[in-house]
Amino acid sequence: MEALIIAATQETPGVNFDKEQNKFLLFGKSFPEEVKSFFDPIIYWLQEYEANANDETKFEIRLEYFNSATSTMLLEIFYTLEKIICDREKKVVVVWNYLEEDDDMLEVGTEYSEMIEIPFEFNVIQDY
Secondary structure (H helix, E strand, C coil): CCCEEECCCCCCCEEEEECCCCEEEEEEEECCCCHHHHHHHHHHHHHHHHHCCCCEEEEEEEEEEECHHHHHHHHHHHHHHHHHHHCCCCEEEEEEEEECCCHHHHHHHHHHHHHCCCCEEEEEECCC
């Protein structure tokens, strides 16, 4: 499976998904004007990955800011990852990175962790 690499911009997050390297990272800022057209290829790639997922998947979120439209797409991503656990019986963990002083980002991550059946690890970072 070919890796999905998308460079971050001022409005869109960077994506580094590589099944062979077992690396799944979404980082930067996310408030694209056309949120669906940006995230559709990401979700499609994850759906393809779900069909033949690694035994363990560590999905890392390192977003410093995202808008409500991105929030909806993140939930769709998490639902796809949840299928790896439920349908494929493999391990998935979401690593939610946030700055120690960013209570809002911690709260959002906590809310996601309560909405889905994926274990979350919360990781305090020094910088994005």
